[in-house]
Amino acid sequence: MKQTTKTSYHIPVGPIHPALKEPVFFEFEIDGERIVDVNVKLGHVHRGIEWASRKRNPIQILYLAERICGICSYCHPAAFALAVEDAADIQVPERAEYLRVIQGELERICSHILWAGVAAHEIGFDTVLYLTWQMREKALDLTEYLTGNRVTKAIIMIGGIRRDITKDMLPKIQDALKYFKDNFEKIRHIFLDDKTVMMRSQGCGILTKDDALKLCAVGPTTRASGVKKDVRVDQSYFAYGDLDIDCMTPDKLTGEVNGDVYDRIIQRLLEVKQSIDLIEQCVDRMPAGDIVSEPKIAKLLAQLKRVNGEGVGRHEAPRGEVIHYVKFDGENESPYTWKVRAPTYNNILPWIPMLKGEQIADIPIVAASTDPCMSCTNRVAITLGSKKYEMDKEELHRLSVEKTRRLMK
């Protein structure tokens, strides 16, 4: 009988793929159904935004920063504003600090609910996708009511915020919060008690606490592995220093930390609950007063032009810590250097230990479980020896759905 030898083969996933909201390229080494090794390549959507800032003044950069990412359209300008305030030593009015927290937490609710829908879709639960996104629609309606827009909100300003929340606006906020709380239990039940979701997500895509620390993971990805790291808790910025906030980790609900996909689902659900609570605290405690330190833009720009120094702004975005570094040279209106670091940048390397040893059908849910902030595409090419064929979005999605169906039998 002829002896057959088993060799591993390579699957490129991306740069265009359904699990990823923006292009990124993975090269998987596969042995049968198991993933042996992973290589990641980035840069397909590098737009040179930091370089583009060299021709813009800080106010214009606020709007440029907003366009780094559609879902984090508040976090980037917020971190930039923090960095500029640090460099120029601008004090922000107290009321504005509270309003900034409300906007930040509302964005977290939108983002986490959106992620819950995507995660459900990846394992073939499309009804849950519609259910969660219906909830998200309510969060977007509230965002539109408070800022005038659903996605690019243009709400933050260096030294404050651009729109106040007046007394007559409070009932609508409370209505929306009540709606989230009423529906939260439903979502919790679907994700945490469902047998199939448990089978697909428990023990899958594990990131150990040690790896999370060493690979500098951030946000829900690192907290789901048990690392207590949350900028909102650890540092006093905006009004977070005044509020009652505790670092969420999955053991708060289950009593143990496994660092798998299931824990990352728990983590995000706990954070949605925490965000609702934080908004309520802000609404209750918000002091009266100004919402911006310097309302005249020309005066603010003249002040910033004289700044000679550097600053760092850190904010806890829905996906984790976002950090901006700004340096002014005191001569030019535009910053000398502006460096942006989005959370996914640090969550790329943790993918490697998560994916090693998993099955091909688990790629979409494991990759999606860190909530990567990259855009979506739809074609995978498979090279099997000399035979090449292409696996498209539907095919890979079908594999994932089939695994769920198999488990349900």
Next chain:
Amino acid sequence: MTKNLTPEEIVKYFKDEFKTEIKDAKIKRRAAGSKKNEKATIWMKVDKIVFKKVIKHLLDLQFPHLSIISGNDLNETIELIYHFTVNYGNRLSEITFNISIDLPKSKPEIETICDYIPGALITEREKQEFLGVKIKGIPDDKRLFLRDDFPEGVYPWRRDETGPEKLYRNLHEVNK
């Protein structure tokens, strides 16, 4: 680490060990919110000769979180700033710790810290291609963000003749 050090204690911890090799160290505090709780930031400039030992010394304190390495082209030198955070996990006691080094433009080389902090790989690769810094001993020196056919010797964040100005003014020469 059993107890959280204050920013002053951290600066002292490094000054005791490295003395004059710590060129500059300043602590900045900013208050926020109604309760005026403060956050602290340390800016420390060290000599590049002791850089690796400084990182080792920092590791003895607590495993730090490396947020990012940022860089400036300062005409004569290239400045790299390593943005760490320490004391995380404790309410309001986290410190942003920025360690900067100056590298001469004639020989912009620095040792990798991937052997201590594996998560530094992505940001070190980015610095290599964007600032033209040579990271010695980096486990993987492939390009990260730039395309493979991007010309060699052009560094997008440089402000001298190796910067991208010439490239984007003469895009017709690239034939892309």
